[in-house]
Amino acid sequence: MSATPLRLVIFDVDGTLVDSQADILGAMRLAFEGEGLPVPTRSATLGVVGLSLDVLMPQLAPQSDAATLARLVQGYKDAYMTLRADKSSGVSSPFYPGARAVLDALHAQPDTLLGVATGKSRRGLDKLIEGHGLEDMFVTQQVADFHPSKPHPSMLMQALSDTGVAQADAVMVGDTSFDMDMAQAAGVTGIGVSWGYHGRVRLDAAHYMIDAFDALPPLLQTIWKG
Structure with a gap:
């Protein structure tokens, strides 16, 4: 056999x-506010979760140039890690x-x-x-x-x-x-x-x-x- x-x-x-949607939405809000851009809606943000940041960000900010998109990506990464540092994974991503x-x-x-x-x-x-x-x-x-x-x-x-x-x-x-x-x-x-x-x-x-x-x-x- x-x-x-x-x-x-x-x-x-x-x-x-x-x-992890609370941290995803929070980090996206901080990234866009940091660039003075309108914050994407909840449904728009969650609709692209799973894509890599360099692919999803142009979908959320289609009018932005490459430099702005790069700052949005980095801003999101930094904000996400800051939010995660403020509370445990069990709380932020249960x-x-x-x-x-x-x-x-x-x-x-x-x-x-x-x-x-x-x-x-x-x-x-x-x-x-x-x-x-x-x-x-x-x-x-x-x-x-x-x-x-x-x-x-x-x-x-x-x-x-x-x-x-x-x-x-x-x-x-x-x-x-x-x-x-x-x-x-x-x-x-x-x-x-x-x-x-x-x-x-x-x-x-x-x-x-x-x-x-x-x-x-x-x-x-x-x-x-x-």
Whole structure:
């Protein structure tokens, strides 16, 4: 009998594992106010969460020149880290209900590897991992610093390369259309979550949808049995 192949579950972070919208909206407000520009609406900001900052900022400030956009990106980064320093990750970016329990359960399975693919910077992800005590949870961590923005498949292809897991044995769990389009581009099964920033209506590229974290483990069993 052949051994069970390694499986890989890759998670988006903001809007999927943790609800960081308060800091995202606050940092965006500070960045735009710092440039004397109108602050984007909540829906406009959350609608581009998941994209890399250099890609999303021109969408929020389409009339701005390159120098202004660069200052907005840096202003957002600085403001975000300042806001995060003022309170713990559990307060500023709390887990969605059931997220930590599911991470722990999947991590305990010897044939299941966990990873993240996020629009966050390396610095931002490190702070979140440290704040939530997740240092040993994710064997592959893909961040915006080293990849084209989602939905380019680069993050997922690197995660597969890092782990040696086949495309058929990997899934991408995310809350945005960018996550699901990235999964599709990488030939990986996309699992959309309905509680995040895009909602069910924009996740038409998802292979599956879940409405609660505890639905993920049984869905994975179904996918991989098939």
